[in-house]
Amino acid sequence: MAEESDFQIGSFSYPGLADVFLTRAQKFIDYVLDWGRKNSLWPLTFGTSCCAIEMMTFGATKVDADRMGTLFMADSPRLSDLILVSGTITKKMARRLLNMYEQMLYPKYVIAVGACNVSGGLYHDSYNTIEGVDRIIPVDVYIPGCPPRPEQFMDAVRVLQRLIKENETKVQKYGRYY
Amino acid sequence: MADIIDDLKLKLKDKISVLYSDPKEPVVALADKTAIKPVASIISKSFDILFMLVVVDRAPKFELNYLFSRYSDDKTITLRVVVDEKDYAIDSICSVFDSANWEEREAYDLFGIKFTGHPDMRRILLPEDWPGFPLRKDFKVTDEIRNWTGLDLKF
Numbered sequence: 606m607a608e609e610s611d612f613q614i615g616s617f618s619y620p621g622l623a624d625v626f627l628t629r630a631q632k633f634i635d636y637v638l639d640w641g642r643k644n645s646l647w648p649l650t651f652g653t654s655c656c657a658i659e660m661m662t663f664g665a666t667k668v669d670a671d672r673m674g675t676l677f678m679a680d681s682p683r684l685s686d687l688i689l690v691s692g693t694i695t696k697k698m699a700r701r702l703l704n705m706y707e708q709m710l711y712p713k714y715v716i717a718v719g720a721c722n723v724s725g726g727l728y729h730d731s732y733n734t735i736e737g738v739d740r741i742i743p744v745d746v747y748i749p750g751c752p753p754r755p756e757q758f759m760d761a762v763r764v765l766q767r768l769i770k771e772n773e774t775k776v777q778k779y780g781r782y783y
Numbered sequence: 784m785a786d787i788i789d790d791l792k793l794k795l796k797d798k799i800s801v802l803y804s805d806p807k808e809p810v811v812a813l814a815d816k817t818a819i820k821p822v823a824s825i826i827s828k829s830f831d832i833l834f835m836l837v838v839v840d841r842a843p844k845f846e847l848n849y850l851f852s853r854y855s856d857d858k859t860i861t862l863r864v865v866v867d868e869k870d871y872a873i874d875s876i877c878s879v880f881d882s883a884n885w886e887e888r889e890a891y892d893l894f895g896i897k898f899t900g901h902p903d904m905r906r907i908l909l910p911e912d913w914p915g916f917p918l919r920k921d922f923k924v925t926d927e928i929r930n931w932t933g934l935d936l937k938f
Contacts, residue, residue: 697909697910697933699933730929731919
């Protein structure tokens with residue numbers, strides 16, 4: 606490690622020109638990468654119940670997800686950046702959802718769709734559902750509704766794009782192993 | 784339809800009693816739960832499938848309703864057995880009716896009734912290490928169940 610000497614006590618030094626240049630370059634690279642990421646979100650469809658129907662409408666012609674770069678093309682968690690958890694997550698499904706989430710590559714974003722995934726919704730205080738999917742995985746954007754309109758999906762994706770631009774998503778704030 | 788009830792009465796004299804003798808869908812009560820397997824094999828001679836197994840919680844006892852049907856004239860017969868609170872156990876009729884396999888697993892999953900002699904007595908809907916039997920009347924949603932996720936992870 607070449608930088609080790611910089612962190613010794615008593616030998617503090619001001620950043621040199623090379624450090625300033627590297628920081629600026631890093632910021633510029635991050636900006637370009639975030640710009641690319643926010644405009645090509647490939648969602649992983651995790652539809653387990655009625656919200657999945659609205660998610661299909663979100664991908665179809667009338668409310669077109671493709672014009673925001675949200676292409677429903679990834680048929681594998683390893684190709685996707687965003688997971689749309691749409692539908693009730695039962696306690697048996699929780700392990701499977703976490704398996705899917707763990708297979709996605711960094712950086713990954715989560716949108717919790719519908720009342721069931723926000724707070725339990727209709728199945729609040731039930732013996733067999735996870736009350737809010739944020740008990741299992743970190744959620745960036747919540748969409749209320751039972752089920753939500755397809756336009757709300759579009760709004761959520763725009764909110765997520767703004768969060769990525771402002772470095773405010775969970776994975777950007779808290780790092781890879783949040 | 785009358786012949787099957789007569790046949791049952793002939794073979795198991797006082798163990799069986801007819802509760803509701805509609806010719807299309809009679810309800811037959813079986814007093815002794817250990818006789819479920821011979822009764823099922825008598826029924827299997829004239830009925831094709833066990834299409835439903837209904838469990839009613841009459842606390843502290845459980846009432847099992849076996850609904851058999853046949854394809855030829857679409858008639859059904861209901862066999863009613865009471866399982867008491869001593870062990871909540873009854874013989875499996877899986878060897879007579881194959882469709883009893885999943886029905887009995889579901890009854891075990893949600894009510895905790897044990898079917899002895901079942902080939903694969905596991906939970907069918909809930910996770911296998913889930914605590915309790917949720918459709919019983921005395922079941923309460925406690926904090927343990929509310930917070931149970933099946934994962935050993937905390938975020």
